[in-house]
Amino acid sequence: MREFRCIVRAEDGGSPSLSTNRTLDFFLSDENDNAPLVLHPLQNSASPANELVPRSAEPGYTGTKVVAVDSTAGQIAxxxxxxxxxxxxxxxxxxxxxxxIRTTRPETERDSLKQKLVILGKDNGRSPRFTAAMIQVLLVDVISDAYLQVEETSQSQTFGG
Structure with missing residues (x-):
């Protein structure tokens, strides 16, 4: 509901009783008062999120994705x-x-194996609000099963599993 009308009646306790009515119109608008929130990758103030990309990745390879949400409603969000x-x-x-986040070209020997990225997320408000995601992309020869097992072990220890 974006607008509503309310009729208020005030009456005294006198004899004879006096009263009056007033109509109040309320118009609601959603202000752009919240910055977007990054859901993925999880942002930790101590270090950027780590993502793996094969060094052999062709241009157009999707390495990861930033997902953010805005609690504001409508097109502003x-x-x-x-x-x-x-x-x-x-x-x-x-x-x-x-x-x-996609690769645009093949990796070369000049490229660092640790790529640090800062992705800006911006809402569509008249006075836009911003958020940033920091990601460290590790260029690896092979995404090994051993690495995945280490990740699973550390996650199960974190979650008590």
Whole structure:
């Protein structure tokens, strides 16, 4: 409900009783008062999220995705994403509407094996609000089963499993 009307009646206790009515009109609007919140990858103030990308990845390979939400309603809450900062800015691109992080070219020997990315998420408000996701992309030769098992073990210990 964006608007509503309320009729207020005030009456005294006199004899004879006097009263009056007033009509109040309320118009509600959703202000852009909240910045978007990053859901994935989980942001930890101590270190950026780590994602693995094979060194052999072809251009267009989706390495990960930033997912953010905005608690504001309507078109104001529509988010867009862009690559704000990167170790090698020409190695990755971010889908403006999807937040998907894709490779733009093959990895070369000049590229660092640790790529740090900062992805900016912006809402669609008249005075836009922003959020940033920090991601460390590790370029690896093989995403090994041993690495995945180490990750599963550390997660089960974290969650008490």
């Amino acid at each position: 529509w988010l867009s994403y862009r690559l704000l900062k990167a170790t090698a800015p020409d190695l990755f691109t971010v889908g403006p509407q999807t937040g998907e």
